[in-house]
Amino acid sequence: MTQSGGGIVQLDKVKAAEILVSEHRTGLRFRPLGEAFGLRGAEDAYDVQDEYVRLQMQARSVGAAGYKIGLTTKRMQEMCGIDSPIAGAVLQDRIHKSGASVRTSAYGRLGLEFEIAVRMARGLPDRAGVPGLADVAAAVDAVAPAIELIDDRGADYGRLDALSLIADNSWNAGIVLGEFARPWPELAAIEGVVTLDGGIIDRGFGSAVLGHPFNAVAWLAGHLGRTGKELRSGDIVMTGNTVTTKFPDRPSVYRFELTGLGSVDLSVAS
Numbered sequence: 001m002t003q004s005g006g007g008i009v010q011l012d013k014v015k016a017a018e019i020l021v022s023e024h025r026t027g028l029r030f031r032p033l034g035e036a037f038g039l040r041g042a043e044d045a046y047d048v049q050d051e052y053v054r055l056q057m058q059a060r061s062v063g064a065a066g067y068k069i070g071l072t073t074k075r076m077q078e079m080c081g082i083d084s085p086i087a088g089a090v091l092q093d094r095i096h097k098s099g100a101s102v103r104t105s106a107y108g109r110l111g112l113e114f115e116i117a118v119r120m121a122r123g124l125p126d127r128a129g130v131p132g133l134a135d136v137a138a139a140v141d142a143v144a145p146a147i148e149l150i151d152d153r154g155a156d157y158g159r160l161d162a163l164s165l166i167a168d169n170s171w172n173a174g175i176v177l178g179e180f181a182r183p184w185p186e187l188a189a190i191e192g193v194v195t196l197d198g199g200i201i202d203r204g205f206g207s208a209v210l211g212h213p214f215n216a217v218a219w220l221a222g223h224l225g226r227t228g229k230e231l232r233s234g235d236i237v238m239t240g241n242t243v244t245t246k247f248p249d250r251p252s253v254y255r256f257e258l259t260g261l262g263s264v265d266l267s268v269a270s
Contacts, residue, residue, distance in 0.1 A: 011038040017051035020168055021059075023153075027108060030153035030168070032161035042082075045166035046227065053089045053169055062092045065236055066120075067224075068148055068172045069216045070113075071162075072209045072240030082162040085210070085219055088170030090236060094149075096176045101267040104248055107173060108153030112248065112266070113241040114194050114256040116187060116206055116213045117146035119180050124231040130222035136214040139231070142180035143187065143213075145256050145264040148238050149174040150245070175238055178256075178264035185260040188212040192242045195255045204242035213239035 016037040022028075039045050057063060068088045071077050077084065096102075104110045121141035124131060131139075151173040165171060187206040194202040210216050216239040217231075224230050231237070246254070248268040257263035 011040070011044050011047070013044075013047045013051045016048045016167065017055055020048075020052050021055055024108075024151075028153070029108065030155040030164075032159055032164050033167070034161040034163040037164070037167065039163040039167065042084075042163065042166060045163040046087075048167035049088065049169055052167065053091070056169075057091060060091070060093055064089050065092045065095055066090045066238075067220055067231075067235065068170060068175070068238040069220055069240045070170050072216055080160050080162040080165065085216060085240065086162070086166050086170045087220055087223055088166075088172040090172060090175055090238065094172075094174035095236070096174060096266075098176060098178045098264040099267070100176050101269060102149065102174075103269045105270060107149075107151040109151065109155075110173070110248055110268070111150040111152055111171075112246045112254060113148040113150060113238075114192055114202075114204070114243050114246075115146050115148055115238050115241055116190070116192075116209070116258065117144045117175070117177055117180075118142070118213070118217060118237045118239060119144070120231050120233055120235045120237065122233050124217070124221045125225060131218045133212060133214045133218065136217045136221075140214070140217070142182040143184045143261065144180040145178040145192070145258040145262055146238060147176040147254065147256055147264055147266050148172065148241075149176070175236070176264055176266050177236070178262045181261060187214065190261065191259045193257045193259075194243055194246070195257070196246075197252050201246070202243040206242065208242045209240040216240050
């Protein structure tokens with residue numbers, strides 16, 4: 001960031017991304033940095049995100065595997081002060097298979113989101129605005145139950161800065177995937193059941209995700225198109241949380257089952 005003569009902070013996306021890398025490395029609590037970074041809007045925030053993701057890929061010698069979509073409900077958008085979903089990158093070395101185990105000590109604060117993942121059969125460019133549901137369905141290869149790992153680094157949700165959240169790769173810290181399947185049931189009506197150590201703790205439906213999970217994929221295609229990118233064959237897309245985020249506070253086993261589709265399991269250690 002640089003300070004202009006008028007006192008306005010100018011965006012330095014490289015410096016901002018380096019600060020984020022340092023904060024993650026040192027375990028610093030998430031803090032609103034939109035003003036300090038000079039973020040004037042979502043475009044600036046995604047510029048910082050791109051640089052932050054690039055630094056991570058470079059440091060770990062990995063590539064991108066797809067995307068996550070967040071804030072897919074009006075309630076979450078209002079809480080975060082933004083009027084649209086947000087996106088982040090999923091990196092190759094942060095994809096786990098069902099049955100994986102993670103430690104809460106590896107994160108600032110681990111959160112779990114229970115989602116429908118899709119795998120693209122072909123690219124989905126932004127042609128005339130945002131693709132329709134039929135366009136998305138034709139481009140999807142298979143779907144799977146999935147759990148997103150988020151690291152909110154102990155954020156104060158009362159002071160949450162959506163632009164800083166976007167810059168911080170929308171908090172994605174990995175994903176856990178069940179088996180991909182096709183054909184799939186009607187995804188708006190599909191019920192997802194979350195269990196903790198065998199007991200049901202929550203239920204939700206695919207319609208919680210912008211009315212239909214494919215609406216989230218369509219939004220993502222439009223978002224990427226506006227930045228000169230597009231969904232590619234093989235990309236995995238996490239479409240958004242079907243229930244509220246869970247924050248593990250003890251060693252436990254979570255399962256997310258989608259009726260007629262399958263389930264995904266995650267063990268959490270301290």
